[in-house]
Structures are given as C-alpha cells and as structure tokens.
Amino acid sequence: MSCVICHESIFAAQQVEATGAQGPRTRAAALSCGHVFHKRCIDRWFDTSSQSVCPTCQSVHTGNALTLFIDYDETExxxxxxxxxxxxxxxEEDEAELRSLRASVRELTTKLSQTTEMARQTLQAVTNQQRVHNERLYELEEKNEEIDRLETELNESHGENEWLGSENxxxxxxxxxxxxxxxxxxxKVGEQRARIDELEDYNPEWLQSEVNRLEQLAVSHSANISGMNRKIRDQAARISDLEFDNNSEWLQSEVDRLEQLAVSHSSNISGMNRKIRDQAARINDLEFDNNEMSRLSEAHRSHIRSLQGALESHKDMLDEYGHYSSSESDSDSGYSYY
Incomplete structure (x- = not known):
C-alpha cells in the first residue's frame, strides 16, 4: 500500500518509524473519508491547498487527520x-533490461527495415531477371519456330532443286x-542472202523479157481456156437438145475427152501459176528503186489475179458440167438401149 501523494510505501515509512529513525510525522494518517496517507504528506497537502479535500476522492475533510498506530513485527x-x-x-534491472530490449528492438527494427529493403530490391531484381528470361524464352521460341519453318522450306527446296535440275x-x-x-x-539466211546477191546481179532487161514471156504464155492459156469454155458450153447446149439414143456412148466419150482436156489445161495452168508465183516472189524479194520495175510487178500481179479468176471460173464450169452430166445420166436410166 502506497501514499498517493509521495508514491512511497506507507508500511515502509511505518517501519522506519518503528526503528526510531524518523519522528511521528512518518506515521500513517486516515481522513474522515477513510483514505490513508503519510501524516507528513497529508499535512503538507492541507497546508498548500485552499480547501481541505481528500487527494483521492476530493471530499472535504474537517478537523485533523487521524493518526494510525500499527504494530509491526520487526523481522517482518x-x-x-x-x-x-x-x-x-x-x-531497476528490469528497467535496464527493458531499455536494452528497446535498444535491441530498435536495432532489430532497423535491421528488419534494411532486410526488407534488401528483400524488396532482390525481389525487384529477380522480377526483372524473370522478365528478361521470359523475353529470352519468347525469342528462343520464335527462333525455334523460324528453324522449323526453315527446315520445312529446306525440305521443300530439295524437291524443288530436283525439279529444277530436271528442268535445267x-x-x-x-x-x-x-x-x-x-x-x-x-x-538459210546465208542461202537467202546469196540468192539475193545472185538476183541482184541479174539483168533487169532479162527479167523484163521473162515477165513478157510469162504474160504472153498466160494470154495464150487464157485464150485456150476461153475456147475450151466455148466448146464446153456448146457441148452442154448440144447435150440438152439431143435425145439419148444408141449414140449416147459417143456423147459420153466426147464428155470424157473434154474433161480430160480440161484436167490437162488445169494442170498446165497450175504449173504456169506456180512459175508465175515463183517469178513474182523473186521480183518481190528484190529491192528495185526504179518506177518501171514497180509498174511491171503490178502488171504481173494483175495478170496473176486474172489468170486465177479464169481458173476459178473454169473449175466452176467443170463442176457445173459434171453435175449436169450426172443428172442426164440419171435420167437415161429410164431408156432401153438396142
């Protein structure tokens, strides 16, 4: 039990009093409210305060404090x-230990803060390293995919190389x-050049005479064709006027003779046309600068066209005559021969 004024033990003060070290003022005293203090402490309290109130419950006290006499065993x-x-x-030892513990706690707190900071930095470094490793892993995966693609292309290129080899x-x-x-x-170009050189060495007068000869030959054949055409028309008219009898064999032989003659003339005309075309090709291959040669070439081509027209007309007439003869032969099948 301690005094609320001095915070010292009341019993310790009582013990000091019992040994005679102190006077009566070290004894305990009780107020009317029942609270106990050191006698000296409560007297000093009342002397310094304006009212006599209890330091514990603040109740007003009148009169003097009641001194308490407590018997104590000296040994106790x-x-x-x-x-x-x-x-x-x-x-005191606990206080010292507490101070030491507080210092240790502060030191441990500092170390913990440092360790936490180091752990945070280490974690950040590990995180950064992990990110770098992930990026590296992603790059390696891309490279692996690229390697797979290149291997596929290489395999394809082997087949393509084989095809290219065969194609080569x-x-x-x-x-x-x-x-x-x-x-x-x-x-052939050399031969053509030699032929051109040879043709360029030809005499234009000889070429003109050759063209004139071909033109005369074409006129002669044209006259023969005209005469043959007249004979064919006469024979056709004669056939249409005749009544078929026992002389039909002669008529048939005459028709055959005319057809052979027409074939012979057609062959001659074809040969002549080939010669004319050859001469025209030779003339066209030569580059003549004089107007006379151009005029002769044009006249030659005109004769060729006229001969070709006459030949086509002759062929048409032969076709018509053949059709007419066939019709007459079909109509003769109703007659009886004697």
Whole structure:
C-alpha cells in the first residue's frame, strides 16, 4: 500500500518509524473519508491547498487527520524492506533490461527495415531477371519456330532443286535444239542472202523479157481456156437438145475427152501459176528503186489475179458440167438401149 501523494510505501515509512529513525510525522494518517496517507504528506497537502479535500476522492475533510498506530513485527518489517529493496533493484534491472530490449528492438527494427529493403530490391531484381528470361524464352521460341519453318522450306527446296535440275536438263536439251535450229536458220539466211546477191546481179532487161514471156504464155492459156469454155458450153447446149439414143456412148466419150482436156489445161495452168508465183516472189524479194520495175510487178500481179479468176471460173464450169452430166445420166436410166 502506497501514499498517493509521495508514491512511497506507507508500511515502509511505518517501519522506519518503528526503528526510531524518523519522528511521528512518518506515521500513517486516515481522513474522515477513510483514505490513508503519510501524516507528513497529508499535512503538507492541507497546508498548500485552499480547501481541505481528500487527494483521492476530493471530499472535504474537517478537523485533523487521524493518526494510525500499527504494530509491526520487526523481522517482518525488515523482510518486507528487503523485499522492497530487492523489488526496487529488480525493477531497476528490469528497467535496464527493458531499455536494452528497446535498444535491441530498435536495432532489430532497423535491421528488419534494411532486410526488407534488401528483400524488396532482390525481389525487384529477380522480377526483372524473370522478365528478361521470359523475353529470352519468347525469342528462343520464335527462333525455334523460324528453324522449323526453315527446315520445312529446306525440305521443300530439295524437291524443288530436283525439279529444277530436271528442268535445267530439259532446257539444256531444248537450248541445244534451238541452237541447231538457229544454225539451220543462219544457213538459210546465208542461202537467202546469196540468192539475193545472185538476183541482184541479174539483168533487169532479162527479167523484163521473162515477165513478157510469162504474160504472153498466160494470154495464150487464157485464150485456150476461153475456147475450151466455148466448146464446153456448146457441148452442154448440144447435150440438152439431143435425145439419148444408141449414140449416147459417143456423147459420153466426147464428155470424157473434154474433161480430160480440161484436167490437162488445169494442170498446165497450175504449173504456169506456180512459175508465175515463183517469178513474182523473186521480183518481190528484190529491192528495185526504179518506177518501171514497180509498174511491171503490178502488171504481173494483175495478170496473176486474172489468170486465177479464169481458173476459178473454169473449175466452176467443170463442176457445173459434171453435175449436169450426172443428172442426164440419171435420167437415161429410164431408156432401153438396142
């Protein structure tokens, strides 16, 4: 039990009083409210305050404080004093230990803060390293995909290379063939150039005489064709007027003779046309600068066209005559021959 004014033990003060170290003022005193204080402490309290109130419950006290006489065993008191001293020493030791513990706590708190900061930095470094590793892993995956794609392309390229090899072989053979064709064409060009040089050396007067001869030949054949056409028309008119009898064999032989004659003239005309075309080609290949040669070439082409027209007309007439003869033969099938 302690005094609320001085915070010292009332019993310790009572023990001191019992030993005679202090006077009566160290004794305990009780107020009318029942609260107990040191006598000296409560007297000093009343002397310094304007009203006599209890320091504990603030109740007004009148009169003097009641001094308490408590009997103490000296041995017990001494033991209590020793316990108090031991408790105070233990309290001081505990306080020192508490201060030491507080210092340790502050030190540990500082170390914990440092360790936490280091752990945070380490975690950040690990996170950054993990991100770098993830990026590297992503790059490696992309490279693996690229390697797979390149391997696929390489396998495809092997097949393509085989095809290109066979295609190259084929193209080489084709190139050799084209080279042979080019050489053949070069030979033909050389021959044509030699022919052109040969034709350029020809005498234009001889060419003109050759053209005149061909024109006269064409006129002669044209006259023959005209005469033959007249005979054919006369025979056709004669056939239409005749009544078929036992002389039909002669008529048939006459028709056959005319057809053979027409075929012979047609063959002659074809040969002549070939000669005329050859001469026209030779004339066209030559580059003559004089107007007379151009006029002769144009006249020659005009004769060729007229001869071709006459030939076509002759062929049409032969076709018509053949159709007419066939019709007459069909109509003769109703007659009886004697």
């Amino acid at each position: 008191a001494q033991r209590t004093a020793e316990e108090i001293t031991s408790a105070e020493e233990a309290a 072989t084929r193209l080489e053979r084709q190139a050799k063939g084209h080279l042979g064709n080019i050489r053949g064409l070069q030979r």
